[in-house]
Amino acid sequence: MRFVVIGGDAAGMSAASRAKRNAPDLEVVVLEQTQDVSYSACGMPYAIADSRRQMDELVVRRPEVFRQKQGIDLRTGHRVVAIDPRTKKVRGKTMEGRDFELGFDTLLIATGASPWIPAIPGADLPGVVALKSLEDGRAIQRWLEREAVKRAVILGMGYIALEMCEALRARGLAVDLIKPGPVFLPWLHPDLAAIVMQELEANQVGIHLGRQLQRIESSGGKGLRVISDRPALECDMVLVAAGVTPNSQLAENAGLQLGPEKAIDVDKTLLTSCRDIYAAGDCANAVHVVTGRKVYVPLALRANRAGWAVSDNVTGKRAELSGVAGTAVFKVFDIQVARTGLNVAEAREAGFDPVETVIQSRSRAHAHPGATAIQVQMVGDRQTGKLLGAQMVGREGVAHRINAPAVALHAGMTVADFIQCDLAYAPPFSPVWDPLLTAANQLFKAL
Numbered sequence: 540m541r542f543v544v545i546g547g548d549a550a551g552m553s554a555a556s557r558a559k560r561n562a563p564d565l566e567v568v569v570l571e572q573t574q575d576v577s578y579s580a581c582g583m584p585y586a587i588a589d590s591r592r593q594m595d596e597l598v599v600r601r602p603e604v605f606r607q608k609q610g611i612d613l614r615t616g617h618r619v620v621a622i623d624p625r626t627k628k629v630r631g632k633t634m635e636g637r638d639f640e641l642g643f644d645t646l647l648i649a650t651g652a653s654p655w656i657p658a659i660p661g662a663d664l665p666g667v668v669a670l671k672s673l674e675d676g677r678a679i680q681r682w683l684e685r686e687a688v689k690r691a692v693i694l695g696m697g698y699i700a701l702e703m704c705e706a707l708r709a710r711g712l713a714v715d716l717i718k719p720g721p722v723f724l725p726w727l728h729p730d731l732a733a734i735v736m737q738e739l740e741a742n743q744v745g746i747h748l749g750r751q752l753q754r755i756e757s758s759g760g761k762g763l764r765v766i767s768d769r770p771a772l773e774c775d776m777v778l779v780a781a782g783v784t785p786n787s788q789l790a791e792n793a794g795l796q797l798g799p800e801k802a803i804d805v806d807k808t809l810l811t812s813c814r815d816i817y818a819a820g821d822c823a824n825a826v827h828v829v830t831g832r833k834v835y836v837p838l839a840l841r842a843n844r845a846g847w848a849v850s851d852n853v854t855g856k857r858a859e860l861s862g863v864a865g866t867a868v869f870k871v872f873d874i875q876v877a878r879t880g881l882n883v884a885e886a887r888e889a890g891f892d893p894v895e896t897v898i899q900s901r902s903r904a905h906a907h908p909g910a911t912a913i914q915v916q917m918v919g920d921r922q923t924g925k926l927l928g929a930q931m932v933g934r935e936g937v938a939h940r941i942n943a944p945a946v947a948l949h950a951g952m953t954v955a956d957f958i959q960c961d962l963a964y965a966p967p968f969s970p971v972w973d974p975l976l977t978a979a980n981q982l983f984k985a986l
Contacts (some may be wrong), residue, residue: 540565540852543641545619545650546570547837548578549819552600553846554647554799554853555611563853567611568641570631572618575673576602576735581839583676584699588706590684593840594676622646622793623984624813637725645815645853646815648803649846650786652821652837656779657694661755666763667777670699672713675966679778688712688775692765694752696723701735701871704744704746707870715745715772717765718781723748726882728916730897731932738874747772783837785822793942798824809849817852819845826862828949829880829927830889837863865878866945868938877941880948883918892921900974904966911935914980917944917954929975936968941976954983 544551546587547569557569569576577600577797588590592637603938605611618633624629654669656662666686668679682688693700700716707714716739724732724747739746750767755777758764765772785802796812798804803818821837823845838886841863851858857953866879886893895918903910915934919926929944931937947957958980962973972980 540644541642542567542625542645542647543643544569544647544649545629546647546650546651546820546822547576547613547615548580548649548820549842550651550846550849551647551649551844552605554649554819554850555605555613555789555846556609557847557850558854559609559611561599561850561856563610565854566805567642569605569611569613570617570629571613571615572634573672573674574598574602574615576605576613576615578673580671580673583670584702587670587676587679587703588709590724592708594673594680597636597673597676602785607779617817619789620788622648622782623818623985624795626795626824640754643815646817647846647849648787648790648816648818648822648824649810649820649842652778652783652785653783655782657726657752657781659752659754661757661763662779663764664755664757666761666775667755667779669702669779675697681866682776690774691715691776691778692717692763692772692774693778693780694718694765695779697780697782697878698867698869700778701739702869703780704739705870705872707741707778708742708744713743713745715747716766717750717752717772718840719749719768720937721749721975724883725760725934727876727878728895728930729883729982731876731914731916731930732915734932735871735874738829738872742872746908756976770872782880783821785835787822787839789824790818798833798835800824802835804833807861808852808857809845809860810852815850819849825860828862828864828951834863834865836863838865855870861949864945864948866941870938874932874933875934876932877937878930879941879945880919880926880929882916882928882930886918886920886927889961892916893927894921894982894985895919896978896985898973898978898981900977901970902933902974903968904970908964911972913937913940915974917975917982918976919954919982921986924955924986926952926954926957926979929978931974936974940973940975954979954986958983
């Protein structure tokens with residue numbers, strides 16, 4: 540039996556490795572269009588921040604390890620261009636331009652996602668870059684070093700944009716953020732978003748909201764100019780960080796069903812609409828545990844977990860994934876920002892009757908030195924009392940605290956249930972009443 544995997548990063552290599560562990564005699568072939576597999580993409584902004592670091596430090600396992608120690612037929616430089624579900628074959632081209640064709644018994648599509656590039660003139664100019672693959676990271680490092688970049692403009696204000704903003708400031712660059720939308724971090728409660736914006740401004744980052752992008756142009760020599768409906772922004776590099784789109788074209792051309800955001804539609808076992816073809820990682824959708832609806836939320840943990848589930852199903856150990864809560868965390872300078880579940884607008888759109896509360900507490904006991912403020916927003920449903928989501932912003936104690944409401948969402952807990960949770964307390968880590976419990980108490984009163 541031959542198990543073919545398209546894509547050699549998180550979902551793909553997790554599936555390939557576990558499949559060989561589950562069934563050592565299984566023929567596993569991985570087709571990866573680049574020369575890089577199994578690396579920590581989330582670590583790239585932090586590697587870029589330090590000019591002494593090499594991007595290859597983020598490689599978790601090199602191709603030869605998969606080939607020699609695990610017996611996986613890993614073929615790098617192999618780009619799949621078509622899938623034929625009827626004949627159960629894939630076709631493609633190697634980096635050298637040679638055509639290839641390969642049959643499969645079971646197939647996993649793990650093609651990931653690509654940066655969304657705005658359709659404006661100049662988006663393909665030298666110095667206009669995006670960050671998704673390891674080679675993207677190398678290209679950014681080379682450009683920074685070779686061109687002596689002093690100023691950068693970032694298109695977008697999402698997770699990657701803000702992490703890269705900090706990274707480029709750490710290298711001494713002046714940074715401007717620009718986006719067409721008028722609201723900074725629209726998914727975050729305004730009180731919490733204001734704290735993040737203040738942190739950016741304190742670190743001399745320019746924030747340009749509501750700018751309608753028109754074009755990017757050369758400005759003499761190797762400089763660039765970002766043109767919008769307001770004064771132009773001069774720079775030496777433009778980073779496009781306005782989100783990603785799932786790489787689902789192969790699946791769509793093969794007749795597979797797509798879901799939200801044109802991600803490949805899968806069931807709880809990661810099976811697509813075509814028998815014997817699975818999809819996992821940033822190219823596929825998931826079920827939201829709060830709403831029960833299909834969503835596109837590309838997450839690193841989900842990709843690895845989905846790869847494992849696919850391999851178990853391929854090797855006869857049935858596995859299902861319950862879904863995602865959309866839990867995420869990022870750092871921008873000294874501020875931690877975290878979320879899980881739904882905000883008020885999302886809850887209302889999903890048919891709930893949402894009620895929210897926003898509180899300010901402290902990261903440590905009041906008399907313990909070093910305590911800093913933590914803001915918590917929490918959402919519940921008036922009709923059922925269920926906890927629907929939470930957001931947090933603070934200088935410490937945010938990143939891991941968000942895991943408690945995330946678990947509560949997976950468990951379907953009510954706000955009253957959450958209030959009774961036995962959360963840990965010691966003065967260096969929390970007040971007696973953890974900020975989450977304080978928020979839950981206030982939300983319960985509002986419900």
